[in-house]
Amino acid sequence: xxxxxxxxxxxxxxxxxxxxxxxxxxxxxxxxxxxxxxxxxxxxxxxxxxxxxxxxxxxxxxxxxxxxxxxxxxxxxxxxxxxxxxxxxxxxxxxxxxxxxxxxxxxxxxxxxxxxxxxxxxxxxxxxxxxxxxxxxxxxxxxxxxxxxxxxxxxxxxxxxxxxxxxxxxxxxxxxxxxxxxxxxxxxxxxxxxxxxxxxxxxxxxxxxxxxxxxxxxxxxxxxxxxxxxxxxxxxxxxxxxxxxxxxxxxxxxxxxxxxxxxxxxxxxxxxxxxxxxxxxxxxxxxxxxxxxxxxx
Numbered sequence: 001x002x003x004x005x006x007x008x009x010x011x012x013x014x015x016x017x018x019x020x021x022x023x024x025x026x027x028x029x030x031x032x033x034x035x036x037x038x039x040x041x042x043x044x045x046x047x048x049x050x051x052x053x054x055x056x057x058x059x060x061x062x063x064x065x066x067x068x069x070x071x072x073x074x075x076x077x078x079x080x081x082x083x084x085x086x087x088x089x090x091x092x093x094x095x096x097x098x099x100x101x102x103x104x105x106x107x108x109x110x111x112x113x114x115x116x117x118x119x120x121x122x123x124x125x126x127x128x129x130x131x132x133x134x135x136x137x138x139x140x141x142x143x144x145x146x147x148x149x150x151x152x153x154x155x156x157x158x159x160x161x162x163x164x165x166x167x168x169x170x171x172x173x174x175x176x177x178x179x180x181x182x183x184x185x186x187x188x189x190x191x192x193x194x195x196x197x198x199x200x201x202x203x204x205x206x207x208x209x210x211x212x213x214x215x216x217x218x219x220x221x222x223x224x225x226x227x228x229x230x231x232x233x234x235x236x237x238x239x240x241x242x243x244x245x246x247x248x249x250x251x252x253x254x255x256x257x258x259x260x261x262x263x264x265x266x267x268x269x270x271x272x273x274x275x276x277x278x279x280x281x282x283x284x285x286x287x288x289x290x291x292x293x294x295x296x297x
Contacts, residue, residue, distance in 0.1 A: 044089025132183020
């Protein structure tokens, strides 16, 4: 089976690659930062065409692409395959690769080795890890010390959602909000170039922004963050349910895909596909010669 590779067009506007200093400058100027997840070449091309600033090859691929019910089953090898495909589709956005569960927690050495593989083998510009506790902060320091930029992640951290009581909003009490603040500040001090705030009350984010010096990317954390991120499959409706309450759906592609495949199946069964215009031709004399040779057999 084959599908001819798409030709790259020259019509895309010329843009400068997004760099860490540029992200910080946008944060300082109050210019919103746009981030989206991507898991393959087509989603990367969509991100490129839209001119987003950051693309995260997220471990959410476990649920959106690989069919798992949580992010924890995805492996480093899975992430490397997906990240390589995304890299082929990007030119200008900064590409960040998620470090999957179990690939960095054991030791600083393990974390550095994993981060190096994401950069060397998949072409990531930076990596992201979850949590702001002492262990995560130590891993950030080690990876940054090895010369690899790191994005942090506080609030709801899907890899440890079970320990947090499930997929639920974090920081709804003063004590819980202070803990998030302490974790964010620790990650900032450890050298993170940006931090994701996930599923945190909007007012809490607004209070914490005065403490932050690096870009904060929100997902379900309100409008005060420096930028926003959504999962590719959530915002385009490539899923069966609506997703978390913070998702704004910009399309319903799952319904369109279902309808398209159903229509194809119906056409095949009714023999209305393929039609003559979908086939290739052979010269009449060549067809006659073919029939002659086949008859001779």
